[in-house]
Amino acid sequence: MIFRAATADPADPADPADLDRALAFPAHGPVAALTADRVREELAVGQFRPEWIWFAEDDAGEVLARALWWGRADSERPVALDCLQVREDVADPAALTAGLLAAGHAAFGKAPLYNLSLPRDWRADPALVEAVAWRQEATRRAGLTQEVERLRYEWTPAAGAPEPTGRLVFREGTDEEFLDVFARLSRGSLDLNTQQELATMTEEEFARADFAYYLDCPGERSWWRLAHLPDGTLAGMAIPSATPYHRNVGYLGVVPEQRGKGLIDEVLGEITRFHAAAGAERVTATTDVVNVPMAAAFDRAGYEVTEIRLVLEEPAGG
Template identity: 50%
Template sequence: MLFRPTTETDQERIVEVIVDEPVGWIGADRYLGEMRQGMYRPEWTWIAEEDGQVWARALWWGQADSAHPIALDCLHVDPALPDRARVGAELLSAGLRAFADHGAPRLPLYNLTLPVGWRDNPTAAAAVGWRRQAAVAAGLTHEVERLRLEWTPDAGLPGTEGRLAFAPASDEEFLQLFRRIAVGSLDDETSRNIAVKGAEATARDEMDFYLGCPGRREWWRLAHTPDGQVVGLALPSATPYARNVGYLGVVPEFRGRGYVDDLLAEITRIHADTGAELITATTDRGNAPMAAALARAGYRTSEIRMICSAPVA
């Protein structure tokens, strides 16, 4: 079986693939639409081929200006094959090796979208099982589940006690807060990044990421107590698909006092005041305080994402 990146001549066969398992997948309309924007590309789309037939496909995604793919969005292996995990692993390994050879600074993660309660659904659990085996065999051995949540206007605006004042600030002030908040974070990716490159570089990278998102810089706020002490920051943001909670955090000395509710309420209010009909948010399943805060603010879990990535060096 041949594992290779596609060319434009393969496009018709790529979009003919239909995934009938209860996991997230990329259909023809989205794939072609985002390919026109440069978020899917032929060289980031890999197939397993034999005798002219496509037996498997892997669709890696990146931002329109990305030099390298960021995430694997869809892995499919034809169910007629007896060992789907092995074929999937070989396909992923071939693609990941090629990206590394072309200078990717880090291997793209695998982002598998799942329904809520997937463990109680035998069909969904089986679909996850072989994909998880393939990811592990390809070297993506670190796994974390992230909740995707949504707020809509019918949930109402979360209440606030008016304990904090919110104001714009300079990039340097925000960078200082990113640095302070990163220490002791319960977010899996933040903790892993600190272990590899330290709090300073992690803070800079996180801030640069949000500066590059579709959200507006003018939405960003620092939060202060009435006597002027800085408590945290609230960064409403956006994805290419919806408004997003973005980033919020409380500095270590003010944690444990419920200020996360105030920050989340401010983000939600900013988005609602500018006409948002949908606000999305994500948090690790293991970050129980953040998940609870989102639930209190009226955000409801809509799906789960299992993220498989390479271990930190």
């Protein structure tokens, strides 16, 4: 078995025949696959690259599996595995794709996470359950042993943006103020990634990593707001953000001493109003399935679940 990228040398143009083979690979199975046109679009803007498209070939040169990794246009390495498929006649898809992923990870120098997008009722479809199971096994063998199930939400103008209630006042803040709030919000967080990261780093280290992450997102630093009660008491923060495709909720939270008062609705409302005022036609958001209070806040705000994201990644510190 041969595992290789669509170009042997990332510094050279890809062989057009290799890209044609990637585009023509059959989308067998119930897991939704990207269309050839979508792959071309992503290649055109540098979010897919020939060196991030990998094949598993048999000795005769027949492509048996394909992996497509995605990154931002300015990424040095891919950020996430976006598509993993095998031909329907492969006897052991988990073993084959585990080897494919391991080869890609070795070439990238890291193991990007795998975002597997699924319908909300995916567990009711036996064929889909089976297709997810071999992908889970393959990624586990390749080192992505941590699994989080997330709800992917979407807001559109039809849902309306809430009017301010006056319960909170929002203002700009310094980097030092935001770093402090990032650290405070991590305490008692229901977000699984936050819990896992704090097992291997201090609150301050975690705050700096989160700050750097959101600073690097396509949204603007000038969008960020601190949230206060009318008397000046800190309540939390709102970080409207963006992806390469649409506006995004980003990060929001209420400090531990102010939780349980419904203030998260006010913070989410501020983010929604901000994006709506900018003319956003779609605002996306995600939260862990187990983070019931945050999911309930999205529901109250008119955000609708569009899919489940099964996130498979290396454990914190891996």
